[in-house]
Amino acid sequence: MVAVDGQEIMQGSSPREEKIFVSVRLRPLNQKEISRNDVSDWECIDDNTIIYRNNLSVSERSMYPAAYTFDRVFRCDCSTRQVYEEGAKKVALSVVSGINASVFAYGQTSSGKTFTMSGITEYSMADIYSYIEKHKEREFLLKFSAIEIYNESVRDLLSTDSTPLRFLDDPERGTIVEKLTEETLKDWSHFRELLSVCEAQRQLGETCLNEASSRSHQILRLTIESSAREFLGNDNSSTLAATVNFVDLAGSERASQSLSAGARLKEGCHIIAGRNGHIPFRDSKLTRILQSSLGGNARTSIICTMSPARSHVEQTRNTLLFASCAKEVATNAQVNVVMSDKALVKHLQRELARLESELRHPGLASVSSDSALKKEIAELSVQRDLAQSEVQDLHRLVVDHKTSTISVDACSDYPKLRVRGSWELKVPILDTQNQADNEYVDVGIIPFDSCQYSDQHSRSDSDGHMIHIPDFEENSLLFNPSSQFSIQLSHSRRNSICPEDIGEYTDENSEDFCREVRCIETEKPNSNCHGNDAMSSVEEKEGISDYIVVKEGDEEKEKSGSPTLEETRQLDSVPQDYVEPSFEKPYSLIQEKELPIPRSFKLIRSKSCESGLVNISFPIEEMEMNHSTALLRYDKEYSGRPQGCRRKFPLLKYGYRENLPGSGSHNSPEDSMDNELQAEIIQTVEKCDSSMTSASEIEESIAQQEDQPGQHGVHDIKSNVIAPTKHVKDVGLDPIEDDAEGSLEWLSHFKNLQKQIVKLWKECNVSLVHRSYFFLLFKGCDPTDSIYMEVELRRLLFLRNKSASCNQALEDGQASTAASSIQDLCRERQMLTKQLQKKLSRKDREMLFQAWGISSNMKHRSSQLAHRLWSNTEDMDHMAESAKIVAKLVGFVQPEEASKEMFGLNFTPRRSSTKLRKWKSTMMSFL
């Protein structure tokens, strides 16, 4: 039970999937159809069923159903308002409570997609503004953007520049478009006007694209950030952030009819290409955009529009088939909570208290059930993420605080409304001080460095070093929250790995098995740029000095004659007063006071550079809106960082604070803020450290937990997990003297860890791809590797011990027997065998065979080689060679270019359910 807007709303017991809401809208026969004596063949017999009225021939009867059932079907006399209220409102308004949403229209040309979507968009915007108006106690930040996809080119509809944009996978927001213009406007009608102005200007500049634009996919996007107090009790500094997409797809018939249609041939190919006639994810821009809507972190509503005319029966059947497929797709929407540093520090403090108490009473923390095991895995992922975030944040903290802030006048009508520009261009800095005082929040600008989007994309690694990423696609991969397998994927695609060959590694899988981990790192390309100068220069460069503050919705909601949204004139009038929607099953939907409440929160790092990185997925029902109880529950779920991580903070070790800009003798107000915040964090860290200094205490605690039947042989390894405690801590406190000695010590510790990890990989049948990537990535050059090594070791131990005790290891909440992991390994070796044949020339293969002692008279030599890879865990050279070969075959990104942070928790790729995969494939084949 949680409270929203003063009301308590029932929650599900845990995060669970939710099906896409699918409705069908039948339009009336149009003049053209009437004039050629076309007849209407379809009839909605009730709110959920549409039937084909014409008699089906015997052969047709076996091929086509006569009746189709959906969440809702709308007869041809239904108004767009009704379609909105009953088919899209709940989904669209999810955005105000921090849940991503997508509403899209699908159907053949002239079936009424634009007619429907323009209305849906209008009504949604009106309701969103009404909601904001009624909830002045909450702060809202709204930003609009619009894109068009045609022929695999993405164009910014809010820009007069027709240069195609590129995609970027953003860990927090999914697929976004590079340099996309985002506008904060005072109301929706202004956005429409802006769109039409831009469109008109583009038309003046170029005529050829206009024809294309009428057949493009159009996506309007609204991103809302809002205060999260309603959801997180008294937490003033965390925010909710979500996006709603309104997608007006181009005519669905293109996939089947466009092959001969000249100019559309290219797009048709893009859409229907694929080995099995379906599009694997990421093969098209559209599918990438829709990816999260089809099984991701978003609520989705699809409205399938259809003509009733007999002459269109074939297309209409296709549309209905698509709609039937869509019904099967499940999404997993969560509230997206962006935490500030302050909130993070508080959580760490609570975590510390909890850990201390756990250490004192280890018995209480012992894992005793399956659900506890699942929690343990989730916990580990959180711990790992936290450790990473600490390292990164401490590095950036002072620099980020130097970022200048500007104040934007809050309008009197929306006193809590914050305004900011493009995501890519400006990042808000939450002024936690002000927020605490419940005052207006400044808006900060982090300069955007356009050079970072050139061919030499740059980002900083956790040590603040620049990493050059040569290719944009690769850049996007690095930012992908999906774990290591995402990286292989894109490369695999480029290298023509057949998805069937590596079923386990397909995108949808990586997405699936990473969902729980939610490794969302926020190394934005622009995060390297700070400072006023750069900011102002960017403002000049980008011409982004204007801000429009959203005012109360007292402006008349004009109906502009926007060429892109011409049907708005036909809408029912936009309501001035918010009307409580009445939703019925299967969506027992939101009332205005019962906004959709997700089953879980997703905590992400604030876009504010000063904010902490936390990626936590936990059930909302575990949180209570009452602050005090929320903390208790939160603590329960949120169990802190691994011991290893807790002890390794580059900030302490390298004393880099002294070297950071602004941390010298100048004590500006920002500095004191920095210092205050740093001090708080350091205090937490040190407290944390001191609480864990007693290695024997920890060992004892672990020993107590592990001294159970079936858990054997862990003590030797365990001692190594604990060993670095002193080392890192000491080095941290005494950075200079201990350096040389520390390095040696670290190196031997690293080797030790590596040996044990390698052994356990074999024992646990861990994926070869994972082993290779890990092996290549963590070479012991960087002491912070210990975080990852220890987390890896701990997880492996956990897996091994659990599988030893119950012969069943739990991965991502799914049972995986030893037999299935062996099977996975076999499949992986088969994939590598195929890759050996595909990727390597005969000559290269021959050389490899020779090097690996596979003589020419042996049969199935590639397979033999694949089976020898990673077979000898004693020989470092063998493993290094194995890793290199696997990397080459699978197409890793260069390890040195890869982000360690993206290293996920999963050992072996988990296959998503065949059913879901099948549906996704079918779904995409329609688009």
Ligand SMILES: Nc1ncnc2c1ncn2[C@@H]1O[C@H](COP(=O)(O)OP(=O)(O)OP(=O)(O)O)[C@@H](O)[C@H]1O
């Ligand atoms: N439910 C409806 N009631 C009345 N008229 C409709 C309805 N749906 C569509 N129309 C009319 O049908 C025509 C085509 O509609 P619309 O442009 O929305 O189709 P579309 O599917 O977007 O086509 P395209 O894919 O070619 O852009 C328009 O003139 C529109 O006014």
